[in-house]
Amino acid sequence: MGTHTTSPGFRPISRRDNMFEERVHDAYKARHKLPEPTVCPQCGAVFHEGRWQWLQAPADAHQEPCPACHxxxxxxxxGFVTLQGDFFLAHREEILHLAHNVEKHERTEHPLERIMEIEEKNGVTLITTTDIHLARGIGEAIHNACQGELEFHYNPDEYLLRVSWTR
Structure with missing residues (x-):
C-alpha cells in the first residue's frame, strides 16, 4: 500500500475480522423509542418491529423522518468513498455502476443505506453515503472487482468512515 496520512481523529482499523466496532451510537438514530408503526414521509420506509423496513404503512401511522432522510x-x-487513479478514470462508468449495484442490493434489505451524492473534482470522485456499512461495502466490491489499493479510516467518535480506493 502507498503512504497515506490520516486526519486527526482517524486511525486505521486494527481488528483482524475487519468489522467496525461502534463505540458510540450514530447521532442520527432515534434517541427515543419510536411508536410502531412509524413511516418516513420522505422515502416511505416504515419503522416496525424495532427496525426500518420497506413495508406498506397503515394510513394512521406516526410520521417521522428516518435517519437516512434526516x-x-x-x-x-x-461514509465517504474516494475513488481515483488512471485505471479509475479509464473505467469510471463501470466502477460507478458497480457502486450503484451495491447500494441497490443493500437498500433492498436495509432502507437506511443510501448513496447521498457523487461529486467529481480534479479527476477524483467522492461518493457520500448515509451509513458507514454501505461505504465499506462499495469500497470492498470495487477492490474485489478491480484490485488496487483500499484503505479504511474509521472515526468512532463521529460515526464516520472514510474509504479510499486507488488504481
Whole structure:
C-alpha cells in the first residue's frame, strides 16, 4: 500500500475480522423509542418491529423522518468513498455502476443505506453515503472487482468512515 496520512481523529482499523466496532451510537438514530408503526414521509420506509423496513404503512401511522432522510436533509454523510487513479478514470462508468449495484442490493434489505451524492473534482470522485456499512461495502466490491489499493479510516467518535480506493 502507498503512504497515506490520516486526519486527526482517524486511525486505521486494527481488528483482524475487519468489522467496525461502534463505540458510540450514530447521532442520527432515534434517541427515543419510536411508536410502531412509524413511516418516513420522505422515502416511505416504515419503522416496525424495532427496525426500518420497506413495508406498506397503515394510513394512521406516526410520521417521522428516518435517519437516512434526516442525514440527506442535513447534508451530513456517515461514509465517504474516494475513488481515483488512471485505471479509475479509464473505467469510471463501470466502477460507478458497480457502486450503484451495491447500494441497490443493500437498500433492498436495509432502507437506511443510501448513496447521498457523487461529486467529481480534479479527476477524483467522492461518493457520500448515509451509513458507514454501505461505504465499506462499495469500497470492498470495487477492490474485489478491480484490485488496487483500499484503505479504511474509521472515526468512532463521529460515526464516520472514510474509504479510499486507488488504481
Amino acid at each position: 442525514r440527506i436533509h442535513d447534508h451530513f454523510p456517515a
